[in-house]
Amino acid sequence: MADPLKSICEDPLERKWVWISLALAVVMAGMLGYYAVASNIHPPSNVETIDSSRLHLTEEFAEDNLGVKTNDDGSLTVTLVAARYGFYPPRIEVPADTRVTFRIASADVLHGVHVPFTNMTTMIVPGYISEVTTLFPQTGEFSLLCNEYCGLGHDSMWSRLVVVAKSAGGEAS
Amino acid sequence: MSQSRAAGLSLASMWVGFIAFAAAALLGLYQVIERIDLIPGLKSPALYFGSVSTHGVLMGFVLTTFLVMGYGYYTATTSLRQELWNKPLAWFGFWLCVIGVLLAAGPLLTGNASVLYTFYPPLKAHPAFYIGATLLVVGSWVWCLEMVMMMTTWKKAHPGETVPLAMYGTTANAILWFITSLGVASEVLFQLIPWSLGLIETVDVGLARTLFSWTLHAIVYFWLFPAYIALYTLLPRAAGGRLFSDHMGRVAFIMLLVFSVPIGFHHLYMDPFQAAGWKFLHMTGTFMVAVPTLITGFTIIASLEIAGRLRGGKGWFGWIGTLPWGNPMVTAAVLAMLMLTFGGFGGMINASYAMNAMIHNTQWVTGHFHLIFAGTTVIMYFAIAYYLWPKMTGRQLYSTGLALKQLWLWFIGMLILTLPWHQLGLAGQPRRISSTPYDESFVQAWLPAESAMIAGGGILFISALMLVYNLFRTHGNGQAETNPEVEYAEPVHAIVRMPRLMNSFGFWCLLVLVYMIASYGYPIAQFFLLDTHGTVPWSI
16 A cells, blocks of 8 residues: 555655654553553543532531541542641541542632642642542551642641551541 | 845844843742742742742743744745735734733732733732733734735745745744634633623633633644744754755644644643543543654754765764754754753653643643743744844844853753752652742752752853843844845755645644534533532632
């Protein structure tokens, strides 16, 4: 079969390179696609709205209901509120190697959260509920850092995540 | 010929860009020092975030827009050998941009627009900031119109002829910029301006971020385009050779136009409010947009090899040494390609749907875009300036030696600044922080990389001053430039037949429209279908 690139590209070496470039793009996107689907790794992409100015009137994000809850299947749900300048509750304790789903709402502006050295991260956008699921293989003290500029106090917005050995349980403190 | 050039307009435009650049470089130096609490007296989040916002606006919006416009006007008039389509209108566009910048400068410099150049609602800036930014964009649309009209009228006057590659690329960029700026224009006109004036109470932050993402990726190609145009059409001749392929340059420009706009969701990977399938779709396009850059890398290196061999270079690598390293265009191009390679590796991680989670919004990202934009793109802006200043002023460049030193310093400074930033990102440091009040273990681990960052910032600031000084002194240089012509590179194979699709844009615009509707149609429409809640303005 004649090379379809021939009409626009006279040099055989260059045609070869164009095919390699296209193959690179397709293989890379294909690999990422394959792993995303096969291992079910997707970026946090929850589409769920909430009125950020009335979080206290919702059941889920009312102050008394924040923190760690154990679900029927043994996984955990952590409900957090992000508000200038902290994550509430400010200290979270979870067991290692356990599926944890964070559900986070902003009470004011745009925030982000990242636990360095893990893939626990999501943007927190007023008007929407963020949801991110992960598990922490290593025990220790971690930081939840706000990683999106949210105002002049942004630097100070961080809180504590403690990952304890699985046998130790791990309750919200 | 000289009277048909737009030298005055181009010079004025590029000077505004480089003055903004020098001011922004000074702010950059302040920021690297303030950021790690080196001098306690300097510590001020208000000053820092005002500075970061100004630095971003000056570098990302002012330097780029004015340089693109100035270079575009000069390219159009010299490559087509044709008068500006409408000179008074072009000057009107220029002044509109200047007024926009001055209007935005007020709130920026007084700390009333410290919302970063990405706007970030629901943080609210003074309305003058949004209105100024809008005027800058509207003024640049005048340039878009001029470029399209220049190409159209030239084609009418030269039926059957091929539009010169430099102009084909410039027009591609004009169309690209018009399409991509519609996203941020809608955000500002329909959301931020009425909201900051109190005409509407709330904005939907999800919609605002989606609209901004429409602009946010392709804008970097708007910035990058002049660099690519110089690489394809000025560099091969400056190096003493020929362009390896005119056709592949067109293919690259067309691919950038088609693929760079409908892929903005890789900036929203970590956001809620857009479902994973849409992000996946945009991810695939993000990898496609790497293809024109890979093609460009091949064509440019091949063109340099031709030049090196013509100058007597032998063997696999011998041609590198025989390149005319005393020519700023050649040196800048090689350094630009090196930085593009480093930056490209990092970019692959950012573009990766899942891996991005490790580095999202960390200092890694700042490192990445400084390498590609402040590195690759801006060093080519310098090369363009060194090449065009003598043509535009009729005076020889004040000092070629100073120019070469400046380019090398910029390259070294940029590596010292950005490679440690990648490391800081992997070590967990967020971007956009003005101090580090975190765990001691973090702060200690970050210190060596942060010290390097200060050294890099210092070198870059010195380099920036050298550029401005050299250009300024060129105006007063007693020695007249002997070669006022812009010498565009000839391709190895003369153009015999140009397919119609590679000499026009109608079909490609239609393709972008279809691709945009497919990738942004529902994601934008959903905000009008969902039961959403807007957000009131917040002060910083």
